[in-house]
Amino acid sequence: VGCGVKPQHIDMEPMHFEVVKDGEKATLETMDPAVLFREAGEAFKKEDYDTAARKYGLIVEHFGDGRYGVVSRFNGALSLERAGRYEEAIVLYESAAKRTSGSKDAHDAIFRIATCAERLERWQEAADALTRVLAPEWKGIVSLDRLEAFARRGSARHALGDLARAERDYKSALATYKDDIGNPAMTGNRWVSLSQFQVGEIYRELFSAI
Numbered sequence: 001v002g003c004g005v006k007p008q009h010i011d012m013e014p015m016h017f018e019v020v021k022d023g024e025k026a027t028l029e030t031m032d033p034a035v036l037f038r039e040a041g042e043a044f045k046k047e048d049y050d051t052a053a054r055k056y057g058l059i060v061e062h063f064g065d066g067r068y069g070v071v072s073r074f075n076g077a078l079s080l081e082r083a084g085r086y087e088e089a090i091v092l093y094e095s096a097a098k099r100t101s102g103s104k105d106a107h108d109a110i111f112r113i114a115t116c117a118e119r120l121e122r123w124q125e126a127a128d129a130l131t132r133v134l135a136p137e138w139k140g141i142v143s144l145d146r147l148e149a150f151a152r153r154g155s156a157r158h159a160l161g162d163l164a165r166a167e168r169d170y171k172s173a174l175a176t177y178k179d180d181i182g183n184p185a186m187t188g189n190r191w192v193s194l195s196q197f198q199v200g201e202i203y204r205e206l207f208s209a210i
Contacts, residue, residue, distance in 0.1 A: 029055070033063040037072065044079055053079035053088075060092070070099050074109060086116040090125075097137075107138035107145075114152060127156040143180040144189070147173050151191035158198060167202050170195040 018031050030036065040055035056076030059068050077092035090113050097109040114129035130153040134146065154169030173195040177186055186192070 029058060031058070031062060033059050033066055033068045037068045040072070040075065040079070044075070044082075047082075049079045049083035052076075053083060053085070060095075070096060070105070073099065074105065077109070077112065081112065081116055084119075086119045090116045102138065104138050104140065107133060107136070107141065110137055111145075111149075114149075114156075118152070118156070121159075123156040123159040127153050127160070130156065143176055143183065144185055147176040147186075147189065148191050150176060151195045154195065154198060158202070163202050163205065167199060170199045170202075174199075 018029055030039075036055045036059050040052045040059070043049075043052040043055065053076050056072040056079060059066075059072040060076060063069060064073075073092050073096035077089045077096060080086075080089035080092060093109040093113045093116070097106040097113070100106040100109070110129050110132050114126045114133070117123075117126035117129060130149045133141070133149045134153070136146075150169045150173035154166045154173065157163075157169060158166040173191055177189065177192045177195075180186060
């Protein structure tokens with residue numbers, strides 16, 4: 001039985017490993033984008049954001065033009081953000097936005113740039129990012145995102161002492177709310193409450209300066 005049957009051989013790509021240094025620590029990484037992507041996702045779920053950022057970073061560095069490139073830029077930036085490494089996150093979010101210009105992904109990345117800039121209290125950078133969101137970066141921008149972007153840009157300009165433009169932004173947020181007031185998602189929206197409160201705060205600041 002089985003006489004004359006030749007064994008089958010399957011040629012497989014050799015597995016490539018690389019020693020990667022992270023400061024004084026060195027780790028042996030499997031240089032396969034699918035493996036790295038899976039391991040990065042697992043690390044993120046475990047809230048090991050530094051490990052996730054490192055593995056997504058390896059994908060961007062070595063396989064940045066491949067199928068995992070764009071999503072690894074965004075996920076890597078999100079990992080850096082969660083790790084409190086905001087400046088590094090901004091760079092990677094910007095790279096993701098440029099690669100997906102005009103899309104929902106770019107819109108989301110620029111929103112995250114604004115968040116990181118706010119964490120760093122770099123208010124002009126935050127305002128500039130939110131202006132890009134409102135341009136709009138993505139033509140499908142929904143009213144909830146417009147409302148949030150106006151309110152947050154108002155806060156950034158308020159922090160910069162630009163009260164006139166801050167007031168306009170807060171009022172634009174409220175107008176966006178009124179234009180879509182029938183949307184159930186608008187109910188209890190915190191950006192509406194913030195905008196209403198901050199308009200009052202601006203008037204208080206102006207009167208106290210008289």
